[in-house]
Amino acid sequence: MLTTGFKLWFGSCAAALSAAVFAGYTSGGTETGPISLGWKGGVGNHVTYVLFVTAAAVFGLLGIIAIAFRDADSESVAEVLGVDTAPPAQTQVGSSIWPVLGALGVATLVIGLVVSSALFVVGLLVLVAVSLEWTMNNWSERATGDPEVNRELRERLLRPIEIPILALVGIGVLVLAMSRVLLASSVNGAVLVAGVVGVCVFGAAFLFSRRPNIPRRVVSTVLIVSCVAVLAAGIVAAATGEREFHQQGGGSGGDHVEVGE
Amino acid sequence: MTETAADTTRTGGVVPTALEAAVTTTDHLRIGRAWLASGALLLVASLVAGLLVSVERMDLTGMAVFGDVDSLFRFWSAYRVGLVLLVVVPVFVGLATAVVPLQVGASSIVFPRAAALGFWVWALGAAFTVAGFVIDGGLGTPGAVSRTDALALTLLGLLMVIGGICCATVCILTTIVAGRTAGMNLSRVPLFAWSVLVAGSIWLVTLPVLAANTVLIYVDLTGRSAVAFGVEDTIWGQLSWAFSHPQVYAFALPLVGIAGDIVPVAARRRHGNHRALLVLTALIGVLSFGAYAQAAFDIGTPIREQAIFVVEAFLIVPLVLLVLVGLVDVLRRGVGSRRTRMPAPLYLSVLSVLFLLDGTVLGALRAVAPLDLLDRSTTGAQFTFTIGAALLAAMAGTLWWGDLIVGRVVPQGFGLASALAVAVGIVLIAVPDTISGFMGLADFTGGDLVGAGNPGSGVDVLNTVALVGSAHLLVGALGWLVTGVLRLRGARSLADPWGGHTLEWSTSPVEVTSESPLLDATVEAGA
Numbered sequence: 001m002l003t004t005g006f007k008l009w010f011g012s013c014a015a016a017l018s019a020a021v022f023a024g025y026t027s028g029g030t031e032t033g034p035i036s037l038g039w040k041g042g043v044g045n046h047v048t049y050v051l052f053v054t055a056a057a058v059f060g061l062l063g064i065i066a067i068a069f070r071d072a073d074s075e076s077v078a079e080v081l082g083v084d085t086a087p088p089a090q091t092q093v094g095s096s097i098w099p100v101l102g103a104l105g106v107a108t109l110v111i112g113l114v115v116s117s118a119l120f121v122v123g124l125l126v127l128v129a130v131s132l133e134w135t136m137n138n139w140s141e142r143a144t145g146d147p148e149v150n151r152e153l154r155e156r157l158l159r160p161i162e163i164p165i166l167a168l169v170g171i172g173v174l175v176l177a178m179s180r181v182l183l184a185s186s187v188n189g190a191v192l193v194a195g196v197v198g199v200c201v202f203g204a205a206f207l208f209s210r211r212p213n214i215p216r217r218v219v220s221t222v223l224i225v226s227c228v229a230v231l232a233a234g235i236v237a238a239a240t241g242e243r244e245f246h247q248q249g250g251g252s253g254g255d256h257v258e259v260g261e
Numbered sequence: 262m263t264e265t266a267a268d269t270t271r272t273g274g275v276v277p278t279a280l281e282a283a284v285t286t287t288d289h290l291r292i293g294r295a296w297l298a299s300g301a302l303l304l305v306a307s308l309v310a311g312l313l314v315s316v317e318r319m320d321l322t323g324m325a326v327f328g329d330v331d332s333l334f335r336f337w338s339a340y341r342v343g344l345v346l347l348v349v350v351p352v353f354v355g356l357a358t359a360v361v362p363l364q365v366g367a368s369s370i371v372f373p374r375a376a377a378l379g380f381w382v383w384a385l386g387a388a389f390t391v392a393g394f395v396i397d398g399g400l401g402t403p404g405a406v407s408r409t410d411a412l413a414l415t416l417l418g419l420l421m422v423i424g425g426i427c428c429a430t431v432c433i434l435t436t437i438v439a440g441r442t443a444g445m446n447l448s449r450v451p452l453f454a455w456s457v458l459v460a461g462s463i464w465l466v467t468l469p470v471l472a473a474n475t476v477l478i479y480v481d482l483t484g485r486s487a488v489a490f491g492v493e494d495t496i497w498g499q500l501s502w503a504f505s506h507p508q509v510y511a512f513a514l515p516l517v518g519i520a521g522d523i524v525p526v527a528a529r530r531r532h533g534n535h536r537a538l539l540v541l542t543a544l545i546g547v548l549s550f551g552a553y554a555q556a557a558f559d560i561g562t563p564i565r566e567q568a569i570f571v572v573e574a575f576l577i578v579p580l581v582l583l584v585l586v587g588l589v590d591v592l593r594r595g596v597g598s599r600r601t602r603m604p605a606p607l608y609l610s611v612l613s614v615l616f617l618l619d620g621t622v623l624g625a626l627r628a629v630a631p632l633d634l635l636d637r638s639t640t641g642a643q644f645t646f647t648i649g650a651a652l653l654a655a656m657a658g659t660l661w662w663g664d665l666i667v668g669r670v671v672p673q674g675f676g677l678a679s680a681l682a683v684a685v686g687i688v689l690i691a692v693p694d695t696i697s698g699f700m701g702l703a704d705f706t707g708g709d710l711v712g713a714g715n716p717g718s719g720v721d722v723l724n725t726v727a728l729v730g731s732a733h734l735l736v737g738a739l740g741w742l743v744t745g746v747l748r749l750r751g752a753r754s755l756a757d758p759w760g761g762h763t764l765e766w767s768t769s770p771v772e773v774t775s776e777s778p779l780l781d782a783t784v785e786a787g788a
Contacts (some may be wrong), residue, residue, distance in 0.1 A: 009267075022569070023569050026428070026569045092368065093287050093373050093374060095285035096377070097285050099287070099377035100285065103384070103425075104385070107386075110386075110389060110414075110420075111389075113413065113417055114413050114414050114417065115410075169302035215504050217278070
């Protein structure tokens with residue numbers, strides 16, 4: 001009965017309750033107030049008392065959960081698995097991109113709260129995606145005893161979803177960024193930018209196809225740098241704003257064309 | 262060392278680049294290094310803010326540096342918030358992330374991905390917080406000079422900082438509670454791991470309260486007037502409890518563990534009573550719980566005049582004194598038998614406990630109502646002594662465990678010189694602020710120009726001394742940063758440079774069978 005979890009959480013609960021009563025009596029509580037949770041009399045300083053009692057309630061709840069699920073009880077783990085001793089609690093995990101992506105999701109959410117609700121939604125979507133990926137990763141790592149099988153299992157399940165979504169998002173972001181750049185440039189500038197970018201894309205593709213032995217790392221570096229450059233230019237252009245447009249043409253029902261200056 | 266090679270099974274056999282490895286790592290030593298490096302960089306930034314404030318204090322009527330009181334307040338609060346949440350706590354978290362799993366015999370930190378998440382959330386939050394302070398945000402009064410969106414960015418950055426610290430702390434605490442090797446019960450864990458367990462527990466029950474305060478302010482700042490909690494104009498007033506007595510001790514508490522681990526190994530004598538030190542550390546931790554001491558919510562008798570606040574302030578002094586006596590006793594017994602020179606971290610760690618004692622004494626004096634020191638510059642002096650002590654201990658810790666964390670050595674002399682510059686800086690800032698407090702100088706001098714002193718009061722001279730102290734502190738911090746860079750280029754370190762024989766220096770799995778594992782191997786070897 002007195003498992004490690006029980007001792008930790010209920011011990012903390014008792015300590016927090018004692019602290020609440022002590023704080024109540026030393027901050028102006030009546031004789032019975034602090035020991036009756038304020039039902040019979042005052043509890044002294046409300047903030048102090050409420051903090052300690054809330055802490056006690058949380059610790060107590062965690063204790064009940066630990067007991068109910070037999071958490072922190074190695075004997076029960078061994079019993080469930082049908083082995084004599086519990087397996088190691090810790091398994092080595094490799095590198096993972098999800099922590100940093102999760103943090104970037106939180107950061108996007110925060111910037112969205114300050115700047116725009118659209119960014120806030122993007123942050124939320126990133127967090128949801130990271131949560132799902134992280135959860136699936138953890139599940140797949142324990143699916144079987146063979147890490148290689150686990151990896152294949154994960155990829156077979158998630159790759160058909162990940163690749164199309166990532167492709168759509170990537171294309172969408174790049175198109176959006178390019179459109180911001182073109183809208184912020186002058187009319188002739190936009191033509192020039194579109195031409196230069198097109199030539200660069202075509203040139204790079206031509207070069208890579210002619211030289212298939214170019215190291216994979218060089219190709220990925222060029223692609224990443226190019227995407228980041230387009231993205232940065234898009235952000236700068238969005239912050240600068242679109243060029244001014246003037247309506248050409250006449251009356252209300254007539255054809256009109258928008259041109260920039 | 263538990264540093265593992267990059268996992269290539271997930272990358273289809275492709276070896277990740279250095280950048281990819283750094284960004285995606287879940288290795289506790291790498292994550293620990295990231296915390297330490299970020300903390301060192303932000304220390305320099307925080308101290309630059311402090312130095313500018315010290316320069317401005319020389320002549321507040323002119324406001325030559327900041328131009329107005331609101332901007333001065335912004336940097337003044339940035340200095341305090343930065344030193345605690347962006348420097349001292351992260352550096353302790355970094356040390357703990359790297360060292361504690363090894364100390365308790367765990368193969369790695371528990372929840373390594375969550376530990377990485379904690380770092381990245383904190384790092385991005387720190388960037389937002391700094392940006393918020395720089396772009397007219399901070400924790401000042403909205404509508405004066407501060408911009409509302411920049412204030413919001415600072416508050417949200419602080420929330421991320423708190424979230425990241427809590428996430429990392431949960432991982433460290435779970436490692437201590439659930440990841441210990443066979444035979445190592447909690448009474449046998451090294452003092453640093455124990456002090457982190459105690460301090461981390463206090464952080465976990467108090468930092469969410471600070472986060473709740475921040476959310477209230479944020480809602481007040483950006484919400485409609487109908488949901489206003491009425492604290493918009495007193496942002497700092499609602500958060501200041503976290504940066505003064507008694508909460509500030511909780512942030513500095515791991516220094517007791519650092520000193521407790523360094524001194525016996527350096528002096529080649531075990532603690533007279535290891536368990537007594539565990540109990541003392543726990544008691545200091547309990548007394549440092551400060552989330553209740555929120556003057557902003559005072560109803561009736563002010564919280565800082567109530568018995569619990571005063572009793573706590575006085576009780577903590579003898580506890581820290583007992584810790585210091587215990588360490589000095591070990592030193593006294595060991596110094597005669599040691600034939601070689603004492604290592605630099607020993608001096609620094611003992612000095613840090615001495616500074617913590619100074620801080621607690623000032624905390625007790627602040628609680629004496631007739632002295633009327635609660636809102637005087639004595640508050641700043643107490644902050645400087647306590648957080649300065651933590652900083653000194655962190656420097657001692659990085660010199661002590663640096664070989665283990667980085668795998669390379671650095672000359673101890675340069676690190677010692679940097680830390681001593683910091684120590685001199687702490688004294689030169691804290692002592693004048695203490696005296697100025699007794700002379701009536703307000704804690705935030707910019708808000709009370711009359712109380713800021715005049716040429717005849719002597720406060721101006723003291724402000725000059727404090728300015729020199731700020732410069733010393735900055736030079737020392739830069740020296741610490743340089744020490745870290747030099748270490749990266751140093752020669753490969755030995756497995757056990759100090760002859761410590763505690764678990765973190767062991768290279769093979771260990772089962773603890775002794776009641777007092779610390780130094781047993783050394784004593785048995787007759788060292």
